[in-house]
Amino acid sequence: MNEANNKLDTNTFIKGLWKENPVFVQVLGMCPVLAVTNSATNGMAMGLATAFVLIMSSTLVSLLRNFIPKQVRIATFILIIATFVTVAEYLIQAISIDIHKALGAFISLIVVNCLILGRAEAFASKNSVGKSILDATGMGVGFTFALLCLGGVREILGTGTFFGIQILGASFEPWILMILPGGGFFTLGAWLLLFNYMKERKAAKMQEATA
Amino acid sequence: MNVLNKTLEIRTSPHLKSAVSTDQIMMHVVIALVPTTLFAIYAFGLAALLILSVTTFTAILTEHIYCRLNNKETTITDWSAAITGLLLGLTLPPALPLWMAALGSVASIALVKLLFGGLGYNIFNPALGGRAILQAAFPVAITTWHPAFLADRFSSIPSSSFAWPFTTGTYDAVAGATPLGNMKFNQVSTDVTDMAMGLTSGSVGETSAVLILLGGAYLVARNMMNWKIPVVIFITVAILSGIVNFFNPNTPTPMFMLLSGGMMLGAVFMATDMVSSPVTDRGIIAYSVIIGIMVTVIRLWGGLPEGMMYAVLMGNAVSPLLNRSLKSRVYGTGKKGGAK
Amino acid sequence: MNQAELDKLVEAPNSWHMVRALAGIGLMCALLIVTTYELTFETIKQNKAEVLERAIFKVVPGAQSKTTFIVKDGQVEKLQGESNSGLKYYAGYDDSGKLIGVALEAAGQGFQDIVRVLYGFSPDKQAIVGMEVLESKETPGLGDKIEKDETFLKNFEALDVSLNESGDNLKNEIIFVKNGTKANPWELDGITGATISSKAIAAILQASASQNMPFLNQNIENFKQQ
Numbered sequence: 001m002n003e004a005n006n007k008l009d010t011n012t013f014i015k016g017l018w019k020e021n022p023v024f025v026q027v028l029g030m031c032p033v034l035a036v037t038n039s040a041t042n043g044m045a046m047g048l049a050t051a052f053v054l055i056m057s058s059t060l061v062s063l064l065r066n067f068i069p070k071q072v073r074i075a076t077f078i079l080i081i082a083t084f085v086t087v088a089e090y091l092i093q094a095i096s097i098d099i100h101k102a103l104g105a106f107i108s109l110i111v112v113n114c115l116i117l118g119r120a121e122a123f124a125s126k127n128s129v130g131k132s133i134l135d136a137t138g139m140g141v142g143f144t145f146a147l148l149c150l151g152g153v154r155e156i157l158g159t160g161t162f163f164g165i166q167i168l169g170a171s172f173e174p175w176i177l178m179i180l181p182g183g184g185f186f187t188l189g190a191w192l193l194l195f196n197y198m199k200e201r202k203a204a205k206m207q208e209a210t211a
Numbered sequence: 212m213n214v215l216n217k218t219l220e221i222r223t224s225p226h227l228k229s230a231v232s233t234d235q236i237m238m239h240v241v242i243a244l245v246p247t248t249l250f251a252i253y254a255f256g257l258a259a260l261l262i263l264s265v266t267t268f269t270a271i272l273t274e275h276i277y278c279r280l281n282n283k284e285t286t287i288t289d290w291s292a293a294i295t296g297l298l299l300g301l302t303l304p305p306a307l308p309l310w311m312a313a314l315g316s317v318a319s320i321a322l323v324k325l326l327f328g329g330l331g332y333n334i335f336n337p338a339l340g341g342r343a344i345l346q347a348a349f350p351v352a353i354t355t356w357h358p359a360f361l362a363d364r365f366s367s368i369p370s371s372s373f374a375w376p377f378t379t380g381t382y383d384a385v386a387g388a389t390p391l392g393n394m395k396f397n398q399v400s401t402d403v404t405d406m407a408m409g410l411t412s413g414s415v416g417e418t419s420a421v422l423i424l425l426g427g428a429y430l431v432a433r434n435m436m437n438w439k440i441p442v443v444i445f446i447t448v449a450i451l452s453g454i455v456n457f458f459n460p461n462t463p464t465p466m467f468m469l470l471s472g473g474m475m476l477g478a479v480f481m482a483t484d485m486v487s488s489p490v491t492d493r494g495i496i497a498y499s500v501i502i503g504i505m506v507t508v509i510r511l512w513g514g515l516p517e518g519m520m521y522a523v524l525m526g527n528a529v530s531p532l533l534n535r536s537l538k539s540r541v542y543g544t545g546k547k548g549g550a551k
Numbered sequence: 552m553n554q555a556e557l558d559k560l561v562e563a564p565n566s567w568h569m570v571r572a573l574a575g576i577g578l579m580c581a582l583l584i585v586t587t588y589e590l591t592f593e594t595i596k597q598n599k600a601e602v603l604e605r606a607i608f609k610v611v612p613g614a615q616s617k618t619t620f621i622v623k624d625g626q627v628e629k630l631q632g633e634s635n636s637g638l639k640y641y642a643g644y645d646d647s648g649k650l651i652g653v654a655l656e657a658a659g660q661g662f663q664d665i666v667r668v669l670y671g672f673s674p675d676k677q678a679i680v681g682m683e684v685l686e687s688k689e690t691p692g693l694g695d696k697i698e699k700d701e702t703f704l705k706n707f708e709a710l711d712v713s714l715n716e717s718g719d720n721l722k723n724e725i726i727f728v729k730n731g732t733k734a735n736p737w738e739l740d741g742i743t744g745a746t747i748s749s750k751a752i753a754a755i756l757q758a759s760a761s762q763n764m765p766f767l768n769q770n771i772e773n774f775k776q777q
Contacts (some may be wrong), residue, residue, distance in 0.1 A: 064576065069568045076576050083580035087587045094591040097598045171378040173308075176693070177348035186322075350693050514662050514747055 012131055016138030022115045023146035023188075024195040029113040033147060034184035036106050040163045043151025044144060045099045049092060049107060051140025053084045054116050058124040058136035065125045077120045078111070085110045115143060146191075153187050154178045233330070236435050236485075237290035243426035244297060244416075244480070250409060251416040255305040256364025258357060259415045261372055263300040265309045269316035270296025277325050291330045295319050298338035298480060301416025302473060302520070303345070306357035306382060308374035315345040335527045336484045339477075339520050346520070355382055356389055356412045389413045390471045391516040394463050406470040417476045420469075427479035440488060440499045441478040445469055447503025455511060462511060474506065477519035487527040494533040502526040607641045610671030610681030610707075611652035614643025620774060627773035640767075642774045643671070650775045652680060653767060657759030661751040664688040666697075668755060670707070672764070674771050677713040678736070679756065682706075687748075694748035702730075703742050703749060711736035712760045714768060721761050727753035
């Protein structure tokens with residue numbers, strides 16, 4: 001990475017949403033992705049909490065990037081990430097105890113979400129604050145979007161509701177499997193299939209165009 | 212481009228093959244299943260006929276479409292998809308909504324078999340894998356039993372069978388619990404001869420122990436089934452439950468354990484699946500003992516009344532490990548060391 | 552990686568810089584956490600109290616206010632401040648300050664894990680008048696019916712827990728019966744498809760009630776002052 005290239009372009013933001021989506025493309029942070037996406041609300045809450053930690057820690061890491069010696073950078077990043085996870089945990093409790101209960105231990109486990117450390121190490125520690133915020137926001141939104149995709153599908157099939165609102169009539173037979181951990185794997189597999197299929201089709205089209 | 216499309220055939224051992232081909236074996240399995248299937252239709256009437264047709268047909272269709280999508284030659288002609296569908300149908304409750312049966316069939320073939328690479332590569336028995344998915348998805352529907360030998364079973368179909376896709380079935384006749392359920396939740400035992408003859412409620416094809424054994428005997432006589440698997444499972448279960456029953460007479464007797472639920476169907480037709488069971492003799496013994504122990508443990512102390520499905524799936528899961536750790540000694544090598 | 556960065560890596564680590572960075576950032580993080588803790592402390596406390604209060608008012612229908620009691624050396628006392636140890640009794644009162652029920656927690660093994668419930672006891676009716684599951688990991692769609700199933704929750708409109716003549720135990724044990732066969736007020740009508748979970752609730756309530764009801768009845772006067 002070149003420090004001189006500090007132009008804030010939209011690609012820094014957009015890539016996290018689609019081309020380098022943390023879940024569907026990079027397959028990072030699978031623990032919360034599979035564990036807490038049994039409803040759209042939980043998926044979104046987890047996504048937003050992670051995005052919050054990601055943005056805040058990226059900002060701070062980027063601000064301090066010239067102050068942190070290389071040898072202790074990982075320890076420092078973890079310290080910063082853990083701080084914001086603790087802050088997020090208090091904030092969630094203050095907003096709603098119910099969400100805190102639903103997310104349970106997985107809030108604390110944001111610390112070990114490799115997405116966050118990955119962005120700190122690969123991007124924020126080498127780029128300007130503005131760019132880092134943009135990158136972290138893109139990745140955070142992409143992560144939230146992915147968790148919402150999973151949570152939405154699992155909630156609709158597993159309980160017939162979406163964000164708690166009944167959408168599939170009373171006679172709908174819920175697929176209990178979908179809100180169990182196994183359903184997380186099935187849904188993730190289906191989404192990855194879709195993403196890879198679209199990617200391949202796009203690549204094939206590009207090849208056709210150039211040929 | 213296609214270098215490998217020449218006549219030169221490269222393959223790993225074994226190089227000596229028996230003359231019997233896959234589709235011949237599969238055909239004999241179908242023959243072995245005929246008595247059980249006919250009895251199932253006799254006991255549950257049109258409901259059973261419908262569910263078996265739906266699962267078999269959906270399985271074949273799924274396999275065919277999957278091969279088409281992958282631009283491969285269709286593999287439905289080897290009968291294995293049909294058998295998976297039929298076996299799945301035999302493990303389902305008779306009045307299960309047909310859309311669920313179809314879904315289970317798709318899951319069996321597509322998720323449990325084809326995604327792992329098709330016949331010969333699947334880790335788990337496809338029919339049981341599909342049933343496990345159904346059990347997890349629709350736990351209530353899959354434990355709602357239909358009474359056997361209803362007077363109008365050949366003239367009317369239970370209304371739950373035709374529930375619209377994605378909707379809950381409305382059941383018009385719900386049978387009491389199966390013998391296992393009665394034992395577990397109400398401490399009521401069922402007459403052993405009734406269970407042997409298949410006069411109880413239960414899944415479509417699991418009720419008649421005698422006919423399943425008959426089918427198994429046919430396959431053993433044709434040398435197409437490893438008789439050790441069911442025999443070791445039965446012995447393990449009988450010994451274990453015998454010991455427990457000796458100390459606590461409230462638990463089921465060995466005879467009850469052997470004749471109830473999916474024990475016979477699972478041990479004879481599912482656990483013996485050539486693909487998902489170990490290959491060595493010692494591996495097979497260990498595999499069967501594991502299944503026998505698991506099913507007894509789940510039935511006696513688990514939360515569920517029946518454990519045959521999970522027991523066989525667990526056996527499947529450990530069989531690659533058994534293959535590796537219980538290898539037959541390579542001829543000509545010492546007892547220790549062996550061929551590295 | 553450019554030359555300058557490479558040089559930086561090869562350079563002998565300057566321990567003063569490392570200590571400075573770690574200590575500085577550590578201090579900053581500590582400050583941040585403490586600030587957030589202080590700022591959110593009151594709201595979180597309020598939220599937690601509200602959740603508890605909501606549950607209490609649900610299991611003691613008609614209650615408008617509550618007071619928490621604990622037992623200290625066999626003596627019922629009003630809880631002063633915070634306490635995390637021991638069983639708490641939440642007494643619920645109506646508008647006029649009359650005691651209408653006492654809520655208490657009970658826990659026991661369910662199908663998957665420990666199930667924690669809060670139930671309300673009405674001294675006038677000598678019955679359990681409400682039950683709420685606080686925490687359970689029962690199978691979604693099956694075991695979790697103990698939280699939602701309406702016919703099951705009807706059991707707790709008036710579940711008889713009156714005492715025997717000597718007053719040291721329940722007259723009739725709370726027992727589980729199969730769905731639709733409830734004949735007596737102390738029987739718990741089970742849920743089809745969630746037999747084990749509903750049985751667990753019966754066992755939890757039986758254990759807790761037989762232990763607590765004699766004590767509650769003896770000391771009921773102590774709960775009357777708000």
